[in-house]
Amino acid sequence: xxxxxFSRVALIGIGLINSSLARVLRRESMAQExxxxxxxxxxxxxxxxxxxxxxxxLDPAAAVEGAxxxxxxxxxxxYRPIAERISGALxxxxxxxxxxxxxxxxxxxxxxxxxxxxxxxxxHPVSGTERSGPDAGFAELFNDRWCILTxxxxxxxxxxxxxxxxxxxxGMRVVTMDPEHHDLVLAITSHLPHLIAYTIVGxxxxxxxxxxxxxxxxxxxxxxxxxxxxxSDPVMWRDIFLNNREAVLEMLQRFSEDLTALQRAIRWGExxxxxxxxxxxxxIRRSIVEAHQA
Amino acid sequence: xxxxxFSRVALIGIGLINSSLARVLRRESMAQExxxxxxxxxxxxxxxxxxxxxxxxLDPAAAVEGAxxxxxxxxxxxYRPIAERISGALxxxxxxxxxxxxxxxxxxxxxxxxxxxxxxxxxHPVSGTERSGPDAGFAELFNDRWCILTxxxxxxxxxxxxxxxxxxxxGMRVVTMDPEHHDLVLAITSHLPHLIAYTIVGxxxxxxxxxxxxxxxxxxxxxxxxxxxxxSDPVMWRDIFLNNREAVLEMLQRFSEDLTALQRAIRWGExxxxxxxxxxxxxIRRSIVEAHQA
Numbered sequence: 007x008x009x010x011x012f013s014r015v016a017l018i019g020i021g022l023i024n025s026s027l028a029r030v031l032r033r034e035s036m037a038q039e040x041x042x043x044x045x046x047x048x049x050x051x052x053x054x055x056x057x058x059x060x061x062x063x064l065d066p067a068a069a070v071e072g073a074x075x076x077x078x079x080x081x082x083x084x085y086r087p088i089a090e091r092i093s094g095a096l097x098x099x100x101x102x103x104x105x106x107x108x109x110x111x112x113x114x115x116x117x118x119x120x121x122x123x124x125x126x127x128x129x130h131p132v133s134g135t136e137r138s139g140p141d142a143g144f145a146e147l148f149n150d151r152w153c154i155l156t157x158x159x160x161x162x163x164x165x166x167x168x169x170x171x172x173x174x175x176x177g178m179r180v181v182t183m184d185p186e187h188h189d190l191v192l193a194i195t196s197h198l199p200h201l202i203a204y205t206i207v208g209x210x211x212x213x214x215x216x217x218x219x220x221x222x223x224x225x226x227x228x229x230x231x232x233x234x235x236x237x238s239d240p241v242m243w244r245d246i247f248l249n250n251r252e253a254v255l256e257m258l259q260r261f262s263e264d265l266t267a268l269q270r271a272i273r274w275g276e277x278x279x280x281x282x283x284x285x286x287x288x289x290i291r292r293s294i295v296e297a298h299q300a
Numbered sequence: 301x302x303x304x305x306f307s308r309v310a311l312i313g314i315g316l317i318n319s320s321l322a323r324v325l326r327r328e329s330m331a332q333e334x335x336x337x338x339x340x341x342x343x344x345x346x347x348x349x350x351x352x353x354x355x356x357x358l359d360p361a362a363a364v365e366g367a368x369x370x371x372x373x374x375x376x377x378x379y380r381p382i383a384e385r386i387s388g389a390l391x392x393x394x395x396x397x398x399x400x401x402x403x404x405x406x407x408x409x410x411x412x413x414x415x416x417x418x419x420x421x422x423x424h425p426v427s428g429t430e431r432s433g434p435d436a437g438f439a440e441l442f443n444d445r446w447c448i449l450t451x452x453x454x455x456x457x458x459x460x461x462x463x464x465x466x467x468x469x470x471g472m473r474v475v476t477m478d479p480e481h482h483d484l485v486l487a488i489t490s491h492l493p494h495l496i497a498y499t500i501v502g503x504x505x506x507x508x509x510x511x512x513x514x515x516x517x518x519x520x521x522x523x524x525x526x527x528x529x530x531x532s533d534p535v536m537w538r539d540i541f542l543n544n545r546e547a548v549l550e551m552l553q554r555f556s557e558d559l560t561a562l563q564r565a566i567r568w569g570e571x572x573x574x575x576x577x578x579x580x581x582x583x584i585r586r587s588i589v590e591a592h593q594a
Contacts, residue, residue, distance in 0.1 A: 083571075132518055136585075152518055191514045194504055199522025201566075202496055205559045207581040209551070210488055212558075220485045222587045224426060224446055228493025230588060231525050237585035240578035247566045247574055257503070258563055262556075264506075265499045269552055272495075272541045277377075280541055284534035287501040291430075291531035293516045294524060 011171070012037045016073035018066055018088055020044050020053045021239070022134060023105045024079030025143030028058040030176045033145050043069035053140050067095040075172070078104035082111055082245035089119035098123040101165045103172075105131055107192060107242075109156040109185035111249030117158070125165035128156045128185065130192070131173060138239040148176040156185040193253035197246055198261060201254065203235035204243070305465070306331045310367035312360050312382055314338050314347045315533070316428060317399045318373030319437030322352040324470045327439050337363035339378075347434050361389040369466070372398035376405055376539035383413035392417040395459045397466075399425055401486060401536075403450040403479035405543030411452070419459035422450045422479065424486070425467060432533040443471040450479040487547035491540055492555060495548065497529035498537070 015037040017024040024042075031037045042059035043066050044050045050062035063069050070076050070092045078085060085106070096102065102120060106112045112128045120126040133151040135142065153173040157166050170180045183191075210221050210229070225233065247254055271279040309331040311318040318336075325331045336353035337360050338344045344356035357363050364370045364386045372379060379400070390396065396414060400406045406422045414420040427445040429436065447467040451460050464474045477485075504515050504523070519527065541548055565573040 154518070187514075191511065191518055194500075194507070194511075195515050195519050195523040197522075199500060199526055201562060202500060202559070203522065204578055204581050205562055206488075206493060206496060206555055207584050208562075208577050209555045209558045211580055211584055212554070213488070217485065217488075220481075221489050222584070222591050224448070224485055225489050225588050225591075228491075228497065228529055229489040231529065232493055233581070233585040233588050235522055235525065236578070236581035238578075238582075240575050240582060243578055244571050244574040248569055248571055251566055251569070255563065255567060258559075258566075260506070261500055261503045262559070262563075264503045265496070265552075265556070268495060268499055268502075269549065269556075272545055272552075273549060275542055275545070277538050277542055280538040281534050283502050284498055284530070284532075284537055286505055287498050287527070287530035288532075288534060290501050290505055290516070291527040294519050294527050297516050297519075 010036055010038045011168070012075045014039045014041065014073045014075075016041045016043065016069040016076045017059070018043045018069060018076065018078050018092075019080035019084070020049060020058060020140045021079060021242075022138050022142045022147070023131060024077060025053070025056070025058055025140040026145060026147040027077060027079070027105075027176065028053075029143055029145035030148070032057070034175050036172070036175060037075075041069045041073065049140065056140055058140060066091045070095050070100070072097055074100055075168075076100060076102045078102070078106070078116070081239075081242045082106050082108060082115070082249045083241075085112060086115040089116040093119040093121060096121060096124045101125045101127060101168055103127045103129045103169050105129060107196065107246050108249040109188045113156070113158060113185055125162045126158075127161065127165055127169040128158070129169060129173070130154045130156070130188065131176070131178060132192075132196075133178075136234050136237040138242070146177070148173065148178045151178055153178040153180045154188050155180060155182045156188050157182055158185070189250050189253045193250055193257045197250055197254050198257045200235055200238060200243055201247065201258065202261070203232040207233050207236040304330055304332045305462070306369045308333045308335065308367045308369075310335045310337065310363040310370045311353070312337045312363060312370065312372050312386075313374035313378070314343060314352060314434045315373060315536075316432050316436045316441070317425060318371060319347070319350070319352055319434040320439060320441040321371060321373070321399075321470065322347075323437055323439035324442065326351070328469050330466070330469060331369075335363045335367065343434065350434055352434060360385045364389050364394070366391055368394055369462075370394060370396045372396070372400070372410070375533075375536045376400050376402060376409070376543045377535075379406060380409040380413075383410040387413040387415060390415060390418045395419045395421060395462055397421045397423045397463050399423060401490065401540050402543040403482045407450070407452060407479055419456045420452075421455065421460055421463040422452070423463060423467070424448045424450070424482065425470070425472060426486075426490075427472075430528050430531040432536070440471070442467065445472055447472040447474045448482055449474060449476045450482050451476055452479070483544050484547045487544055487551045491544055491548050492551045494529055494532060494537060495541065495552065496555070497526040501527050501530040
């Protein structure tokens with residue numbers, strides 16, 4: 007057991023990402039002890055049943071006691087109160103990381119509560135499904151996906167290496183990035199697509215009842231994909247939009263301008279404009295397939 | 301061979317849908333002879349190599365001669381010239397059907413060229429992938445999907461039954477619908493999602509080069525799904541938007557209003573509004589899963 011890189015890992019929140027990470031920690035025998043913390047008793051009971059932890063508690067401060075690795079995996083709005091709560095209980099030399107989708111917000115809410123001698127490495131494993139909760143996780147979730155770490159100036163290189171190695175063990179390709187840049191890239195690749203999917207599915211729910219039932223019945227390729235995206239966790243996504251407001255609004259503005267131009271092209275029957283755009287977008291898909299992301 | 305329901309089937313266009321249908325006709329031994337017509341010699345050569353046809357021609361009129369079933373499977377903009385071209389060559393009692401995504405446009409462009417004694421049954425097998433061309437087809441494409449037929453007043457019941465049976469043999473569930481209603485339902489389930497996917501992928505292609513390369517590299521769940529949709533055939537989709545203009549613009553207007561409301565909620569930090577919408581959309585996904593469409 008002395009070979010485990012971590013003696014005690016505290017997982018704060020045990021949703022899709024942290025429960026998948028727990029399964030990785032088990033598979034790779036990376037932790038002598040896993041402690042899970044959740045807000046509800048039912049959740050930690052379920053985590054125990056799934057053998058995702060050796061100990062469980064409703065109290066974040068109790069969870070992090072003696073932990074050499076703490077992983078925040080809650081919605082972003084819980085970061086600040088949790089960070090304030092655990093601040094005094096973190097052991098010297100401990101590493102705190104997170105899995106949230108907005109890095110500037112994570113740093114803003116967590117960093118002030120990190121005491122001297124404890125290392126905070128903001129992180130974002132870019133993988134997921136529309137499902138949530140401890141039952142939704144699986145160890146293979148991270149395979150061949152990117153993990154973006156956004157260390158701040160003065161970050162301890164040893165702690166950074168440890169977190170990199172953690173996600174590499176989960177099968178991820180790890181890169182570092184400036185937090186602001188991360189938030190901009192994710193705004194267009196992830197946050198805006200989710201916002202749009204939520205919107206169009208919302209538009210469909212507002213249709214007259216007869217039309218709505220047929221929309222559900224005949225949901226073709228496009229719409230069905232959107233409903234899957236729009237089934238993602240409501241609280242998690244509310245927090246992402248509230249915390250990455252500027253970047254999302256910037257990308258949304260660009261999108262809206264482009265959509266208006268396309269709307270105009272349809273209204274005026276400008277077929278060549280449509281065909282030109284649709285040909286350009288096909289090329290982007292090829293780039294992504296070539297980048298082995300598809 | 302006398303058991304084949306069709307002695308001669310003419311497939312006008314041999315893209316994803318018609319080449320999949322050809323494979324079904326082969327599998328089910330439904331046609332004594334399949335004739336393929338395409339605009340380019342290379343396409344009909346390929347159709348022959350793939351054993352999708354017994355005869356092939358570049359001339360639609362030659363293709364339909366003696367055919368008891370003619371299936372239009374080209375982009376919508378080719379419907380009118382093809383219909384005018386084949387009009388005099390159709391044999392008495394022949395059935396003409398199509399697979400296009402806009403039914404009012406199909407009726408407008410084809411019906412005037414259908415001579416007395418020939419039956420036109422507008423149809424739409426609601427299935428597809430983002431791929432196109434004769435190599436992209438496969439017989440299972442239609443399995444358990446809906447096929448919507450939009451017969452007009454006075455349609456021959458026997459001809460309608462024949463086309464229904466054709467798509468049922470392909471594994472589809474067949475319903476009939478008013479053409480106008482079809483176009484409205486598809487505007488929201490298929491056309492608007494494609495328009496939005498094209499737009500957001502276009503927005504991404506206009507980003508500064510460094511940002512764009514990272515968008516490709518880190519394309520997360522949402523964006524990657526959109527690029528797949530936005531890789532669909534440019535000419536086919538140009539024609540869909542031009543031919544279903546009114547319904548698409550109506551749904552786009554509703555979508556834009558909803559998106560503006562959401563944009564405002566993000567700007568003003570109205571978390572409850574966001575969470576409420578995201579909770580509603582999750583329920584729609586459940587309805588679709590329950591409707592066995594997922």
